[in-house]
Amino acid sequence: MSKNTLSYADQINQQRLEKDNLFKNSATSPLTSLSLSTFTGLSYFPVDERYRISGILVKDSTPAVVQLNTSTGRNVGVERFGIARFGFDGKSFELVVYKTGNLNDFADAPGQLFIPFKDLTSGIQSHPAGRYLLISVNEGSNQVELDFNKAFNPLNSYNPALESIIAPEENMAGLSFTVGQRKFEDRK
Secondary structure (H helix, E strand, C coil), rough: CHHHHCCCHHHHHHHHHHHHHHHHCCCCCCCHHHHHHHHCCCCHHHHHHCHEEEEECCCCCCEEEEEECCCCCCEEEEEEEEEEEEEEEEEEEEEEEEEEECCCHCCCCCCCCEEECCCECCCCCEEECEEEEEEEEEECCEEEEEEEHEEEEEEEHCCCCCCEECCHHEECCCCCCCCCCCCHHCCC
């Protein structure tokens, strides 16, 4: 069965299996050798299509490099791209969008847009430093899809020796995104 004929939930679950396979391979895994020896898969919230949200991207008039904190206590310059505005459960939200540049967490997606965010699950059910969401914008449009089912943990959640950006306070969403990847410690 091709990916196009799969249901939305099955497509997400297929992507999750592919990620697990990358993590099981020592050549592509960010896991420590100890974690890799016992790794059976990552832990995810159930897929919920309500968290596949349409939004509007408002680009910054002048791109600027801002300093974001990392898991190693350093600051790193990241290009701020704009703000994603969206609604959920009758409330409006805004999250700052950045370009991945050549950050370690995005070696396979250089120059793509991403949102490092925290929500009410951070530190309880999801990674304390937040999760990431890759987004794309259609050429000539300001419409953006924010699919929080695809939210994933930064690399340092698997291996503390790896440096990752900590989601900035301005990207603290005041709701629970109970979709996407859970804390690495919660895996089964």
